[in-house]
Amino acid sequence: MKKDLLSIYNLSREEIDSLFVRAKEIKKKQKKGIIYQPLLGKTLGMVFEKPSTRTRVSFEVGMYQLGGHAIYLRWRDTQLGRGETIGDTARTLSRYLNCVMIRTFSQETIEELARYATIPVINGLTDSCHPCQILSDVFTIIEKKGTYQGLKVAYIGDGNNIAHSWIDAALRLGFDLTLACPAAHQPDRKVLGRAQQEATSRIEVTSDPSLAAKDADVISTDTWVSMGQETEYRQRIKVFKEFQVNTHLLTAAKKDVVVMHCLPAHRGEEITDEVMDGAHSIIFDQAENRLHLQKAILVTLMEGPEL
Ligand code: CP
Ligand code: NVA
Numbered sequence: 619m620k621k622d623l624l625s626i627y628n629l630s631r632e633e634i635d636s637l638f639v640r641a642k643e644i645k646k647k648q649k650k651g652i653i654y655q656p657l658l659g660k661t662l663g664m665v666f667e668k669p670s671t672r673t674r675v676s677f678e679v680g681m682y683q684l685g686g687h688a689i690y691l692r693w694r695d696t697q698l699g700r701g702e703t704i705g706d707t708a709r710t711l712s713r714y715l716n717c718v719m720i721r722t723f724s725q726e727t728i729e730e731l732a733r734y735a736t737i738p739v740i741n742g743l744t745d746s747c748h749p750c751q752i753l754s755d756v757f758t759i760i761e762k763k764g765t766y767q768g769l770k771v772a773y774i775g776d777g778n779n780i781a782h783s784w785i786d787a788a789l790r791l792g793f794d795l796t797l798a799c800p801a802a803h804q805p806d807r808k809v810l811g812r813a814q815q816e817a818t819s820r821i822e823v824t825s826d827p828s829l830a831a832k833d834a835d836v837i838s839t840d841t842w843v844s845m846g847q848e849t850e851y852r853q854r855i856k857v858f859k860e861f862q863v864n865t866h867l868l869t870a871a872k873k874d875v876v877v878m879h880c881l882p883a884h885r886g887e888e889i890t891d892e893v894m895d896g897a898h899s900i901i902f903d904q905a906e907n908r909l910h911l912q913k914a915i916l917v918t919l920m921e922g923p924e925l
Contacts, residue, residue, distance in 0.1 A: 620738050621918075621919055622732045622739040623741060623749060623750070623915055624728055624729060624739065624741050625725075625749050625786060626749045627747075627789070627790070629749075637753060637918060638760060640914035640918060641757050641914035642757075644914055648683065654684065655685025655686075656684060657681065657716075657920055658685035660681075660684075660685075660716040660717070660920055661715050661717075662718070663688075663689050663714075663715040663719070664689065664690050664691060664718075664719045665691045665696070665698070665719070665720040666691070666692055666742075667694075667720075667721060667722040668846070670721055673742045676908040676912055677719055677742070677912055679909060680909055680913040686716075686916075693722070704730045704734065706734075708734035708735040709734055712734075716737055716920050717737055717739075718731070718739050719741075719742045721742035721743045723744065723846060725741075725744045725747065728741050728744055738919035738920065740916075743779060746779055746806070746809075747779050747782045747783045748779045749786070750912055751783060751880045752783035753911050754904070754911035755878055757907050757910070758878070758900060758904045759771075759836055759876070761907075763836075766791050769793045770796065770834045771788065771795045771834065771836040772796050772831045772834035772837045772838070773795065773797045773798070773830070774797075774838070774861050774862075774867070775799065776803050776841070776842055776858070777799040777806070779844065780838075780880055782806060782809045784797070785797070785809055785810060785813045786809070789817045792818050792819045794820045795819070795821045796824060796829070798825065798830035798861060799823060827867055831867050833870075833871065833872055834872060834875055835871075835876070836876050836878060837863055837867070837871055837877050839863045839879055840879065840888065841882065841887075842854045842855065842887055843884075855887065862888060862889065863877060863888060863889045863893055865890070865893060865896070875898055876898055876899075877893055877900065878900060879901050879904070881904075881905055883901075
């Protein structure tokens with residue numbers, strides 16, 4: 619049966635851990651200059667209904683390095699933009715492609731695509747979650763800290779798609795997660811509720827950023843204004859102003875805290891230049907790892923679980 623990657627919640631801990639093992643191997647090969655092309659002759663379709671720098675480039679380069687090919691499909695330049703159904707699009711694309719990655723607004727759109735497609739479907743971000751991002755973020759944490767076990771991650775900012783994937787990851791992998799979000803911008807109750815019910819670790823939300831940052835091993839943040847929320851900019855900037863990741867906030871954390879941001883960053887808003895460019899920042903290593911982790915996803919979905 620074909621396997622999709624729609625959310626971290628849908629994966630098991632074993633599946634996630636094996637992606638980390640595979641990503642490490644793939645990265646090692648890449649760094650040594652070893653050609654590794656298990657996806658020779660395979661094609662990935664990449665459908666984008668929202669902008670992207672990292673997701674687009676890392677998937678496209680990843681396919682190329684694995685011996686395959688990627689096609690960029692801007693939603694509104696396809697017949698989807700003129701009303702062709704998701705189901706018919708999924709059935710058609712399945713006849714040409716070996717895998718499809720999609721960035722769109724609603725999670726339901728991705729689920730519908732996956733239902734009709736006979737090829738694997740990868741979530742490249744929805745309003746609900748961003749699984750590829752947080753999988754590669756945890757991979758980065760393992761590189762820097764040796765493990766995710768026993769760590770405390772603090773997420774400061776909007777209870778958005780990134781927050782939801784952090785919650786799913788903490789649930790599946792069992793690390794502690796404290797989110798600091800303004801009262802009106804808490805994570806989705808369903809996502810948080812199921813995690814708190816099923817988790818073996820502490821997953822909690824506060825409205826106090828320094829409480830979240832206290833003794834944290836990792837501090838992560840994201841934009842205050844996600845794609846599609848541009849008209850709320852002025853109001854959001856006010857509401858989130860106490861939720862900035864700055865040097866003062868870092869003093870509450872462990873001395874060797876690492877700072878993460880999925881990017882794109884809005885310097886001077888959710889994070890200061892000083893922190894972004896400072897000694898604790900691992901933000902660009904984090905960005906690089908999108909490539910390696912997603913190559914592991916592509917090989918796993920198109921080739922099967924064994925390396
Ligand atoms: N972090 C991330 O997904 O970046 P892009 O929006 O540039 O793809
Ligand atoms: N929350 C952000 C993440 C960007 C990668 C957004 O959805 O715009």
